[in-house]
Amino acid sequence: MSREKGYTKQNFLKGLFIENPLFISVLGTCPALATTKSIEAAIGMGILFTIVLICSNTLISLLRKLIPEEIRTPSYIVVIATFVTIVKMLTNAFLPELYSTLGVFISLIVVNCIVLGRAEAFASKNNVFDSFIDGIGMGVGYTMALCIMAFFREFLGTGGFAFGNIFTFIPYFKLQIIPKGYEISLFTTPVGAFIVFGLILAVMAFYKNRKAEYQAFLQRKERQRKAEEAKAKAAALAAHKPVEEAK
Amino acid sequence: MGNSKKYILTAITLGVIGAVSAALISLTNLVTRDAIEKNKIDKINKGLAMIYDENSQFSEANSINGETKYLDSYYVASKNDEKIGYVFQTTGSNMYGKISMLVGIDLTYNIGNVYLVVNEQTYAQTLIDNYVNPLNDGSRALEDVSCGATYGAKLVRTMAEEAQSWAKENLK
Numbered sequence: 001m002s003r004e005k006g007y008t009k010q011n012f013l014k015g016l017f018i019e020n021p022l023f024i025s026v027l028g029t030c031p032a033l034a035t036t037k038s039i040e041a042a043i044g045m046g047i048l049f050t051i052v053l054i055c056s057n058t059l060i061s062l063l064r065k066l067i068p069e070e071i072r073t074p075s076y077i078v079v080i081a082t083f084v085t086i087v088k089m090l091t092n093a094f095l096p097e098l099y100s101t102l103g104v105f106i107s108l109i110v111v112n113c114i115v116l117g118r119a120e121a122f123a124s125k126n127n128v129f130d131s132f133i134d135g136i137g138m139g140v141g142y143t144m145a146l147c148i149m150a151f152f153r154e155f156l157g158t159g160g161f162a163f164g165n166i167f168t169f170i171p172y173f174k175l176q177i178i179p180k181g182y183e184i185s186l187f188t189t190p191v192g193a194f195i196v197f198g199l200i201l202a203v204m205a206f207y208k209n210r211k212a213e214y215q216a217f218l219q220r221k222e223r224q225r226k227a228e229e230a231k232a233k234a235a236a237l238a239a240h241k242p243v244e245e246a247k
Numbered sequence: 248m249g250n251s252k253k254y255i256l257t258a259i260t261l262g263v264i265g266a267v268s269a270a271l272i273s274l275t276n277l278v279t280r281d282a283i284e285k286n287k288i289d290k291i292n293k294g295l296a297m298i299y300d301e302n303s304q305f306s307e308a309n310s311i312n313g314e315t316k317y318l319d320s321y322y323v324a325s326k327n328d329e330k331i332g333y334v335f336q337t338t339g340s341n342m343y344g345k346i347s348m349l350v351g352i353d354l355t356y357n358i359g360n361v362y363l364v365v366n367e368q369t370y371a372q373t374l375i376d377n378y379v380n381p382l383n384d385g386s387r388a389l390e391d392v393s394c395g396a397t398y399g400a401k402l403v404r405t406m407a408e409e410a411q412s413w414a415k416e417n418l419k
């Protein structure tokens with residue numbers, strides 16, 4: 001039972017960090033570059049994406065034993081497309097500003113590699129609960145990654161953060177941090193998106209390399225210590241003395 | 248025989264998945280249809296008010312006579328019971344997606360403000376930021392379509408010009 005509990009937590013957390021779909025697997029980059037102009041748009045895209053991923057993962061896992069091998073991929077596409085269409089219609093009806101902002105990128109969730117990838121790699125091989133948790137983890141991980149990108153782009157590109165433009169049910173407010181005229185509008189363009197994405201990946205690669213180097217250093221130290229110990233033991237044996245005395 | 252059974256099973260599975268999907272989408276359509284229609288009308292009203300001003304009145308949508316490529320209907324705009332111009336509802340698409348747009352035409356047949364009701368272009372925001380907004384505040388000319396969303400801008404231009412020429416010919 002406790003192992004199962006630990007697995008669920010690990011299953012959820014892997015989508016956030018170890019297997020983050022955007023920053024680690026570099027999947028779903030097209031909407032990530034297009035919809036991260038503002039934090040609000042990124043949150044909106046992330047929520048819609050997460051809903052589609054959770055629903056498709058759950059249903060595909062539920063049907064995994066019924067779908068014949070030959071029509072696996074077309075069936076998954078039909079399931080994903082259905083959920084995307086439903087989410088699109090609901091957004092159009094109840095969140096029209098979000099619908100206008102995300103535009104064609106809502107429909108493009110159908111061809112997002114992450115959704116089909118999780119269906120193929122995880123949901124088709126695991127039970128419903130695990131697939132559901134995987135959907136939440138991957139969805140939240142993707143949303144988090146979109147928000148990190150949007151944070152830098154909106155801050156540098158507009159000089160602050162605005163809320164209430166897309167989610168019109170919250171009152172509009174703008175937090176201007178960089179004085180007007182000093183913002184770098186390049187960051188609101190697709191070029192800026194590529195620059196921010198590249199820099200984040202570079203920082204992550206740097207951190208990963210440093211971590212690997214540190215691990216290698218620790219291993220080297222450990223090997224050295226063991227070698228010295230073995231040497232001392234050998235010297236003690238050669239002198240027919242106990243190890244403690246030799247030390 | 249074994250193969251036939253397999254094919255039938257495959258066809259049935261796909262058929263069932265397709266039918267359930269269609270049923271779910273139909274159900275969602277039933278729930279959202281009215282709200283989507285209301286949003287569309289609200290957006291058109293917002294666009295009409297933006298093209299002239301909030302105190303203007305508009306007629307019911309009039310149908311377009313004759314063969315046109317992009318024009319759907321037109322509204323007559325008035326203020327204090329005096330006619331001030333027309334607003335054309337247009338719809339067009341290219342390889343980058345669909346645009347539905349309101350075009351203001353004044354009584355001397357000049358193109359005024361434009362408002363995008365539906366903008367499904369891939370470069371949607373670029374089109375608005377670099378072409379439509381500058382067009383409306385007068386800092387860009389309709390002819391200049393090099394804006395980072397050139398094909399969308401060309402479509403906007405063609406639709407606006409069709410509205411202008413139709414108005415010239417038919418609304419004398």
